[in-house]
Amino acid sequence: MLRTMKLIRRFEERSAEHYGRGNIGGFLHLYIGEEAVAVGVISPLRDDDKIVTHYRDHGHALARGMDTAACMAELFGKSTGVSGGKGGSMHFFDVEKGFMGGHAIVGGQLPLAVGLAFANRYRGEDSLVVCFLGDGAVNEGEFHESMNLASLWKLPVLFLLENNGFGMGTRVERASAQPIIHRLADRHNVRSHREENGQDVFAVRQATLDAIEYIRDGNGPYFLEVMTYRFRGHSMADPIEYRQQHEVEPWLDLDPIKLLSDRLLENNLTTEDEVGAIDEDVENEVNEAIQFALDSPFPTPDELYTDIYA
């Protein structure tokens, strides 16, 4: 888990660097600070479970074991990218890994998750669908429609709310009349829980395991709210003028990667040398990914017209 979290962190730090160099364009929404959520939620999933997520999707993709180089190539707009260079940062896909997309219209991925879960149940399979959403999505109608349908039909969906406190630059308290968001689930008779320790990967993992057990027992959907923090801006274009440094600093002390490595070291589950080796290994993997992305070709003009229809 430590390695995966470090991989996500370095992948994104280097992505930001290449955004600055002009190798990556469009929107680049960084997940830095939230790594414990992706890893804590995705690590206990089975291979036949599916993931649907939002546009801040790099962390989820890497936690699911998607190819680091292909992810980087997608950011570079190359044909070797996870979506052939046609999706970019916000639209990673890997169907073989059950990664059914980053989706960039807020709330739009929720009905899709319900439909995937509907197919599971129709076919009598016991796999489930994890649907990541942000705190901004819960004020969309699609959130309530999807929660109602999933609950009404007892579908195996884990609604996984990453509450990082802001919908772009607007605080939860300024957007939601019910800022204790998981309580919205009561309205739809959906079992819910708020995990306050979202920077602690073990806490997130345990909360997820509880949710998974509930869903696989055939009880229908589960709504898990995880409290976390976005260390960077909404996207690379965000000057972050809406929050004060004194507010950010306590969160920076709760760096999920530092928390985890400190804990492993304190309990003698790892050594400084081993952590150093992981850092080096991750650095190499990201360097190779960047080199792969640089060396890969852009899609050819004829690819403009492929993949529109099956």
Add this chain to the structure above:
Amino acid sequence: MAQLTYREAIRAGLEEALQSNPETFIMGEDVGAYGGSYAVTKGFMEEYGEERIIDTPIAESGFVGTGIGAAIAGMSPIVEIMTINFSLLAMDQIVHIAAKARYMSGGQISVPIVIRTVSGGGNMLAATHSQSLEAWYARVPGLKVVTPSNAADALGLLRTAVADPNPVMYVEHSLLYGSRSEVPDEHYTIPFGSARVARGGTDVSIIAYLRMVPVALQAAELLEEDGIDAEVIDLRSLLPLDTQTFIDSVHKTNRAVVVEETWEFGGFAGEIIAQINEKAFDSLDGPALRVGGVNVPTPYSRPLELLTIPTPEMVADKVRSLF
């Protein structure tokens, strides 16, 4: 040959789909216990069970998105949106997910869903329940949009829609459900992008789709009295669009009038006329013209509503202006 109504032909196509594929289900508002707002699925729930004929809450984005998700999982759903007006509540799912998932995933995903819905006015239902919005969807790459004008086409196009691995908007018209036509007994399909010459003629090409096809045919009869021999082209699908059939027709007749029920301003007729200008300009003896709906929110009051929808007389008048 059997005489079937438009409704019976669609029912037959739906039953074939349900019987041939256990992973086909029908989902929508009041499609089950109520039997469908236009009685198209009446009795289906008793026949095929609640697992496959699924009543939904009134939540268009939610249940259309659910159908899209099931399609992405490899099932073959048929989702009914009670009227095309309500499809606006599901437009995010249709335009952003169904139409784009394949492209944005670099070809990893298919979305084999059929979205049936009902278009058009003429029922005194006022502005929010009388719109013809199919041409909006025809502008979205990744979707297919089908507009059957009669029972035989309705069945042949529905078979093609069900077999198509892409998202298909199958648009019906509320005033066509009782219309009858000959439907072949043997199995047949009608490919998308194959317009039909509904009536042969030599003097003018009237190009229409959905309920404007019978209107155009009636206009052609009126024009016969004036000695004008009109050809009527039924587009049958807007996306893909068969341009060749109407371009060939215009080369022959040298005149064109396009008829549609939606608002004339910015409508699909403008696209047809642009294609004629690009591909058959030298054949034209006069401007390619159009007759569309009046650019107002549809009024409730009957005399006012009747002014908003093209009639055979309006079409015939427009054609006469070319002679």
